[in-house]
Amino acid sequence: MWRKKTAWFILLGLAIGIKIFSLFPDAVERYYASGFYPVISKLQRILLGWLPFSVGDIFYALVIVWLLYKLYHTTRRIVKKQTTKKYWLQALLQVGFAVLIVYVSFNLLWGLNYNRRGVAYQLGLKVQRYSKNDLVQVMQQVVIRLNVLDSASHVNREALNRKRNLFDGATSAYGQLKQHDAHFAYSFRSVKPSLYSYLGNYLGYTGYYNPFSGEAQVNTTVPLFVQPFTTCHEIGHQLGYAKENEANFAGYLSAKSSTDALFRYSVYFDLYSYSRYYLYAQDSVTAKQLDAQLPPGFKTDYKELRQFIKKYRNPIEVIIDHLYGQYLKANEQPGGKLSYNEVVAWLVAYYKKFGAEAI
Structure with missing residues (x-):
């Protein structure tokens, strides 16, 4: 007793x-x-x-x-x-x-x-409300990157079916980033395929971090071009960036530092999707104009991802999304699931501080 x-x-x-x-x-x-x-x-x-x-x-x-x-x-x-x-x-x-x-x-x-203070504090970024013009300028740079990377990102893409190549690539990306910023040093890798990858397709997740074991899990059944950025995102969680927008930004910084064109393409693919969500809500005409400038490979991949999501859409996913959104709100992320998209504010702040070439 x-x-x-x-x-x-x-x-x-x-x-x-x-x-x-x-x-x-x-x-x-x-x-x-x-x-x-x-x-x-x-x-x-x-x-x-x-x-x-x-x-x-x-x-x-x-x-x-x-x-x-x-x-x-x-x-x-x-x-x-x-x-x-x-x-x-x-x-x-x-x-x-x-x-x-x-x-x-x-x-x-x-x-x-x-x-914690987090990545904006470490990089000295002023994350604040941004204008439509700021958003368009960043998206234009992302479109340029996607056009440059389109062809190269489709070469030997199937190599990522060997998960060792995927995880080695993500670790290497952080190794490249570490050379510029020691905050992102990553050692003793622990990234693994989720045992529940197929279940994840129905519940709507591409990866997750387990704080009790310190392992990062990746859903390895989603389209290949999604997996590099997801892996970098989950390693961001391992490095202590708990909030989804911050893990997204750590994933962005690492993936864009990679020597692998598919890793760089993967992060710009996601960033364009996140950014377009906000731009389309403000100015659908400009959003469609930017869409028209995208390379053919991006459009094919975007269509494949939409079909993949549609294939597994179900009522339970809606409930899981709601519950997860409440979890995020309870942990300092009032935007809920939209917290992932809020990486755009970090991207704009990064653009303003370091310029177009840094994107």
């Missing part, structure tokens, strides 16, 4: 301490994001990165099986009228204890990165 009370006090104390600490972004950036987290994340990758399968995916499966068992056991007791007030009180305490464990471990292993 004494041990249980002690465990409760420790967990509650840690949870309160974490919440208070999270209110101070400068402290989180200095002591957690730049201090504690890099050490613990490298340790995770050293321990599990060498395994060819995702330990985190197996862990998730075991948790789901355990939850289903508990649900079955509880339902059975209810049907047999074997539940009492004491039973429900104990069950409530067990749930509360489990929630505390998840909250504390999640934040210590990764979640506090949601409260």
Whole structure:
């Protein structure tokens, strides 16, 4: 009994301490994001990165099986009228204890990165509201890059079917970026194909990061030209960029630094799609004018991606999207799923500071 009370006090104390600490972004950036987290994340990758399968995916499966068992056991007791007030009180305490464990471990292993200063702070970017003209200027540069890369990005694209080539390419891209900015140094790789890739097609995800195992998982069944940027994005999460717009920007900086034309094409493909979403809402005529300047390969790929998404669209995906959006809002991303698109603001700020050639 004494041990249980002690465990409760420790967990509650840690949870309160974490919440208070999270209110101070400068402290989180200095002591957690730049201090504690890099050490613990490298340790995770050293321990599990060498395994060819995702330990985190197996862990998730075991948790789901355990939850289903508990649900079955509880339902059975209810049907047999074997539940009492004491039973429900104990069950409530067990749930509360489990929630505390998840909250504390999640934040210590990764979640506090949601409260850091982040990539804009590191690069000295002034991220603010941008004009339509700013957006068009950036998109014009993206269109130029896509036209330059179109042919080269289709050469030997099938090589990415060997996932080692995909993951080696992403690691190499961060290696190139590291030469210009040490913040993006990435060591002890731990990137793996998701065991639930086909399921991801129905639930609408192309990759995810597991904070409990430190592994980055990539859905390797989506179109090949999507996978390079997705992989760079997930490595961005591993480096501590928790917010989706920041992981997108880390993915952008690394992928555009790659010596592989397909990696560069992949990131510009996504950036054009994100940017067009905002431009079309303001000025559909200008958006269509930019569309007309896109290379044939882009148009073919865009059509393939739309058909792929349409093929797997289902009612459950809508629910998952809503739930995930709520999760993002609960973690310092009020835009929900649109947080991914907000990388455009970072891109505009980057353009204004470093110029068109930097894009």
